[in-house]
Amino acid sequence: MTARKRPAGGGYDPRVGPFPAGRADPEIGPGERLAMNGMGSFDWDLDQGTFDLDEAGLDIFDLRPEEFDGRPDSLVLRVSPEESARLDIALRRALQAGRRSYGGYFQVTRRDGVKQWTHTQGTILRDERGNAYRVLGIVRDATAELTELPVASAPPPRYERRSPSSIVRRTTEALSTAVTVDDVIAVLTGAGGLERFGADGLTLGLSEAGNLKVIAFSGQEMSFYEGLRLRRLDESLPLTQAVVTQQPRFATSFVELAERFPLLRPHIDTGSGFAAAFLPLVAQARSIGGLALFYRHRREFSREDRELCGALAGILAQSLQRAILFDQEREFATGLQASMLPRHIPRFEGAEVAVRYHAARSGREVGGDWYDVIALPQNRVGLVVGDVQGHDTHAAAVMGQLRIALRAYAAEGHPPSTVLARASRFLAELDTERFATCGYAQVDLTTGSVSAARAGHLGPLVRHTDGRTGWPNVRGGLPLGLATALDLHEFPETRLDLVPGETLVFCTDGLVEERGQDITIGMEALAEAVHVGPQAAEALADHLAENLWERWGSGDDVALLILRRAPDTGTSRAPRMHSYVHQADPEGLAEARCALRQALGGWGLARLADDVELAAGELLVNVLLHTDGGAVLTLEVLPDPVRRVRLSVQDRSSVWPRRRSPGEAATSGRGLLMIDALAARWGVEPRGDGKAVWCEFAVGDEDLPAGGGAPAGTSS
Template sequence: MNGRPPLAVLSVLTSAPRAGDAAQRDLARTVTGWLAGRLRLLGTATADADRDRVRQPEEQRSGPWVQRALHTARIGAWEWDLRGATLTCDDQAQALLGFEPGSFDGQVNTWLGAIHPEDMPWVQAVSTAEALRGRSEYSVEYRVRQPDGAYRWVQARGTVAARTDGVPARVVGTLWDITETRRSRDAFSRALRYMGDGFLVVDEDGRITFGNIEAERFLGASGELRGQVLWDLPRARAIGVEPRFRRAAAARAPIDFHARWPRSNRWYHVRLVPVPDGMTVHITDVTDRRALDAERSAAAHAATERATRIAELTSAFAEALTTQDVVRAVADRVLPPFGATGLICQLIEDKRLRVVGATGYSDAFLSFLDNIPVPPEAPLHTPVVQILGSRTPLFISSPEDYAKRFPEVVGYLPLSAKKAWAFLPLVASDHRAGYCVVSFDRPRHFSDEERTLLTAISGLVAQALERARLYDAEHTRAQELQRGLLPRTLPALPAVTAAARYLPAGEGMEVGGDWYDLIPLSGERVALVIGDVMGHGLSEAATMGRLRTAVHTLADLELPPDELLTHLNDLVGALGDDFYATCLYAIYDPTTSVCAFACAGHPPPAIIHPDGTVHSPGFSPDPPLGAATPPFETIEVQLPEDSILVLCTDGLIESATRDIDRGMAYLSRILADALARTPDLLPRPSSTGDGGSAVDEGDGRVLGQLDRLCDTLVATLLPEQSRTQDDAALLVARTHSMAADDIASWRLPDAPIAAGEARHHVRDQLGAWQLDELAMTTELLVSELVGNVVRHAKGPIRLRLLRSRSLICEVSDGSPTTPRIRRASDTDEGGRGLQLVSALSHRWGTRFTPTGKCIWAEQPLPAG
């Protein structure tokens, strides 16, 4: 640069990653020097436009590398003196304009005469001094005539040099041959012009600079599109182009949207793409594509829906336990995807077809189908006979098709009220289980896909029904076992009148371990028991049976409630870590009207008093059996005559939305409401007039009232649709106190004279009760029992007689040692007292008391 400041930078881009060779670098330096000279001349012309002329340095103008480079690039140089209207061109520029080198006379008119007539208007429009005023650049493309008469495209570009007053003085520039470029551009323009999609080029103000035929058709333009504002056109305005155009221009990001032209009802996809100086608009008719997409989407949705239904069906079959569960699953998940309206499932039992489930058919038609013989015993050729014989599905598309195939039974078609059928045999493990038929209200053509799918479904149905049938049989046996372990009837006892209910869990649930019991004890006392083995299944039901037996055994030992639960807790704990049970054990003594309760993790009882009030004793929350740590809490409650005890398991009062506490509160409200609606639930017993304690005439009536109360509680607390989670047990008992006239009690001295006094008391009391027939036997029993106490135990000694269904004689003392019968030899003087007691009484036994023990013996009352 010879120490001068730089004027510009020339960048040469090559496709090769490496630098050029020495010759190429020399060429680049030569071209750079030539361009620098041109730029300096331009600066001189600007400073003094009237004096300076553009002169090419001699050493550059004559340099072979410059000439070779310009010739290769087909670039010519020119200078236009606007004041003198002369045009100076180098040899390359003259050749590009169609003149022989040196033949151009430098006149502007000569140059204009070489331009194609069609291009003349816009070339003249931009080539006047007025047009160049205020501009620094000059650019125009046009065609020039060649010596052979052909035309080529050239591009003239230059820099405008102005005087100090702003008037353009000269233009210095270059001339390029762009014929090939224009040909490519024209080909591209023709492609755009006739392409199938609409295409527009719009400037920054929204004016259309190019629009192809499809765009003109879409916009419905009656004239030339070029120059019109896009959103002034009605169709463009109707689809909201302007706001989207402005958003795309502001964001410099493409915007896509779909629009429907109402008149043609066709859909178009419009894409706005920002470009320098404007926007391109792409318009594509997507009506057919949308229709195809919609069709494919509908088909895909149908396939997905069907696959989902099959998956749901498979899942439902996996969860289905009973036959009815399977039939419901088929009705809910097979019929809707196919648009079917009817279903019949028949299974083979004892060589006959039994309807196990149906929907969409009349009862009369189902009655006709039920219990028909299985082929080959079937007398007629029917679709069922055919599919069970061949074990292949049968598809009938219309009543005409049915009549053609099975003319013998066509008369039954009106009764079925169906128009198309898919008869599907049910075969599981190579065993004919039955069949199912899917039917339709309209004639239907079954596609290959539907036939394949229904055939596959029939296999799933067959396996599910086979499993369900085995479950039904097993469940029935389990329920029979469970019911066999529960009391068949409750004993009729003087102290209580009781009613009970057991409700198995909802359909599909396994058997449970809830139980209840009413156990007679000595002295007319009664044990009331209710319990729940946690879990469901045969194992739990068997455990319930073991616990019930254990409770009976322990109750016969006359253990108090807390001790009985302690032994029961040991038993449950020995069964394993996975076994737990809850239990409520109560003993009611009619002689004192006191009821003692002990509870292990069980809901407390509800007590209904004769005045209609309801309350529950407060228990500390003891854990269930198997997890509890004794001792258990015992609560004693004084019960007025005609009180009602309500004992239940958690399955009756607890649910997913109701815990135990809320359930007990709800139970109390229901009992209060039931008593308010039915006051006679608490009747007063009528006296028998003979001093007896049983309300004989009212027993049946009281039991009926208790049964109604049980039904009310069950219907309210556990409606039919809610029996799905747990089984439930309910025990309701009305208490009867023993009349004071039926109880006689004496304190005896702790001395040998006690036996005599006891005989005297017995003789007098039995005379008062008009039971003289029992006096001798009773005196002998009392004498032996009292004598045994005096000889082997310690005081205080008490004698008590109870008149009830039998005559009960009780002797109590202060010793906890219980007597036992032992075998006496022929020479023994003693040891035969208890043998005598056992022989003279109907039954006898011993029980512990808080102060010692009690030995008792019962004798039946005389008839009449």
């Protein structure tokens, strides 16, 4: 923003003074109108992390242009870490709740050390998926509003003059929304906490196993308690004495306090003037903790002051008692829930497995989400995710029973359809009137074959070796329990292939579903997060937790299970690549061809790319048109006994291809003739429950790397 020159016309500009008559008022832009009212504006790009603050905004923060580099962290020159963290929490809550705006009061420390009350308000811009990407807002000096309001004007409701009734009312209102002990601490130490009590510092401690454990400080003056965080409940300190005797203690001198309590002498400056109130927190005739309030400029406590302190301590004690009870119940519920989940995840040769569990934050309720990883014979693994209806301890208990039953059915060697059918009958026989959704898959780590079935649950997400992600069309049945009640026990299985390097992601709906949003939005967000996430299973699980739980999983439990089949790249002398082309993926064929060309180029065999790509296209199209499943494509260099390139396409059909002699007018039947002409040799061989059609291409001397020897012979 640049300074406006004095206009030649008449009138009065409040920034530059009077100007001659007979001329129109100067044009005043939106930014200048804000500046005239003590407001600055900012533009915060959340994706880039840049914070554009105009000239008026710099004035409010008392920053020179050269002191601000356009990053939010640079404001730390004027905003304390405590205030900054509180503003971050306000913004994060607004983002999580999907709100369009947020705001708050905070203090700026100006260059001369003066504390300035400041207010900010921002509008959150979101993209079509609901992701916040930008915040546009204003900042303004709110000192006059909060501390220097004219007597004739009514003060805002949250900042009335400090009458005892207003202090009690504001404290009660602030604590009314505190659910956990951490929430109570946030009220005391966050914005306006000290102002509500009219104090310059405070210390909060809780009674715990015969000790007083200090859990919160606010105000630098109380830093002397840093060395007294845990003390036995006796009368050796003023706060512990207040807790033991259930009587408040008021002090107006550090000297007198140090004489009465020698333990304080190494921790306090007896030359400083102050007053302090040490208050017991009593609920139902039992001391649950203590509160110390510090006043820098007070020299006495009137009767009204002592009664006010007692009232505040009583309000705080009641709030803390509720919060402690809530935390205990919450800890019990989440402990019960955690005990129902598997304690150890088995390790498998040829695969990485990662699991995560996220408990909902709202309320004391817990859900029935679970995961399980079951080691099966013949190098197979069973993967389970599920969710029992309801959010209470009963849902968690039912989940534990169902998990054990399903594990037993899987260990008996039954296919997924049978496992889910038996689990449904088991749940119905529990007579809980609860149903459960569930997804179950058996993975053969040797062949990559996957057999999956669903019971009203999400199917798995697959990340391919080239980074593409997709939700395969896994058929499913009704939720467990409900299927038995309706006598519909069909859980059809879907066969998939997981080639080396590909990843399966299972989750419960809490990760992709948010109230009021279409579930497809969350599914797309998960697919994108998996697409850009790291390769390793553990790293990918951390990535999803950090990027999605705050947005989608804060209001519901989430179970996450990831299996990545170990990559098989061969060796530098005999490289190898794999790719899976799903029958329902229209882009898969083109992606496979591109991957083949890139691989051959990387191996120094680009000369063969046209022939190999053409042969692969013929074999893949034959599978996609004439079978009921997808195709596994493998390309590798075979160095012995003769160096050659082998292309293999595997499918689940038992029908072998046969070479035909199509007529001139025929539109099909020439695929094998083309492969016979392009390849040095080709053939068909059985593979498990299907077959593989392969062809080989000779590698000439011109394809050998520099310094390499000639091949021992040629393919035939």
